Amino acid sequence: MKLTAIGGDIFTNNPRKEEIREIRRTQMSGKGNHQYGKAKTIKMIEAVKQANSRAVIVEGVYYKSQTEAAKVLNLGITTVNYRLNSDNFPEWLRIKEKNNIQKQSNNPTCKxxxxxxxxxxxxxxxxxxxxxxxxxxxxxxxxxxxxxxxxxxxxx
Structure with a gap:
């Protein structure tokens, strides 16, 4: 069965992948992009910051985000993330587990x-x-x- 028959990936194994990538890049640049010319609202910027910020504790010190910890400790974000995931750094902890973070949604829930x-x-x-x-x-x-x-x- 083809991946496309079950709603799967039609891009990854396509022999014209690079050509399609360039066509889509061109289509979505400038006025073709649905966000073109629209200013980002403060509410949207804050929502993105909040969604992307995950508090961590590094060797007993609280940081409001991985980025803040990386800047203060003069490390790369990738290094901070590695240490948070590694068993070799037991004092590097996330306040909330990585995959259990609830995303805010405008969609109501159905019990x-x-x-x-x-x-x-x-x-x-x-x-x-x-x-x-x-x-x-x-x-x-x-x-x-x-x-x-x-x-x-x-x-x-």
């Missing part, structure tokens, strides 16, 4: 139950069950999966 277990959102259920969010949604809408139940109204 649901699967096999009697209640989840606060479709995303939480998908993560816990090891399946994709669209699969959870399809099962919620399907009569073939009676154990998948919405506990709040459908939001989309």
């Amino acid at each position: 649901l139950s699967v096999d009697g277990i209640v989840y606060e959102s479709i995303k939480d259920a998908a993560s816990s069950l090891g399946i994709s969010s669209p699969t959870v949604i399809r099962r919620l809408d399907s009569e073939k999966h009676p154990s998948y139940k919405r506990l709040s109204e459908r939001l989309r």
Whole structure:
């Protein structure tokens, strides 16, 4: 089966990859870019900073972000990140685990139950069950999966 048949990658193995990359680069530059000429709002800039900032503790000293720690310690961000992930540096710690950071979303959540277990959102259920969010949604809408139940109204 082709990767494209299941919504997969149509770019990585394409023999015209470099040509396509150049076409897309040209299409998205200047006025072709949907953000062209639009000023970034302070709210957007702060949201990006907050999303990208992860507090760390390095040898007992608190830093509000990995970037701040790198600057103060005169290290590269890659080095800081390596040490935070390494067992060889036990005093280099993240305040929140890397993969468990909740992203802010403007999308409301839908509470649901699967096999009697209640989840606060479709995303939480998908993560816990090891399946994709669209699969959870399809099962919620399907009569073939009676154990998948919405506990709040459908939001989309």
